[in-house]
Amino acid sequence: MSSKKTGEQGGSYMLMKPLVETEQALGVRAEFDLRVQSLVVEADGCVVGIGAKRYGEDVYVKARRGELLAMGSFAFNEDMVRANEPRFLGRLAGSIEAHDGRAIQMGQSIGAATAHTDATEVAFFCDPQLLVRSILVNGRGQRYINEDTYPGRLGQATLFHQEN
Incomplete structure (x- = not known):
């Protein structure tokens, strides 16, 4: 384990490595470091792409066969916290400010359902x-x-x- 690079020591690496390897083997094009701003939806309701920002620049990605949005939490969206898990109001979130529920709301805007939004992770950091x-x-x-x-x-x- 001492030969591991810093980024390979985290739990996300173990999840993402096989996912990225599989997508590459299937010829899937991945875009990283994007902050999705909007879904591009045709009149029939089909999602055909996204509008996003990458380091402040506008980026548009057209879907060929589908879109996959990896959605963060809503820990930094006070209205969503109040509606789903009010016991967390006024408490520090164990996530980053980008977890504002925007992607969840985008999915809901095209008919996606949510489930278990009252489920919470409470970290207790100690050896x-x-x-x-x-x-x-x-x-x-x-x-x-x-x-x-x-x-x-x-x-x-x-x-x-x-x-x-």
Whole structure:
């Protein structure tokens, strides 16, 4: 593992590497570093392309056989947070400002349905070795969870059930 490059150490690399290799083998053209601004839709409702920005420049991509939008979250869209998971209002988001729900709204504008938009990921950043040697206690000094459980479960139990 010490021979890995920095970018290859993240979880996204393990997901994206086989995806990119497969798309290349199939002759799929990929565009990166685009911020989609709009869908280009024909009168019959068929999506035929996108309008986007790449480093401030307008870019238009015409679809030959289809479009795939990788959509971020809506953590930085207060209205969508209020409608879907109001327990997060006023809290720091564990994502980037580009996660404003725009792509989700674009999909909805052409009839796409959403599901599980109230599902949340609450990160609890701590070295697992420290957690299993620790005890998490609430404001009353009571242990409230088994510390060797999944970090997302720790985060939800801490955020949602321990009076902040």
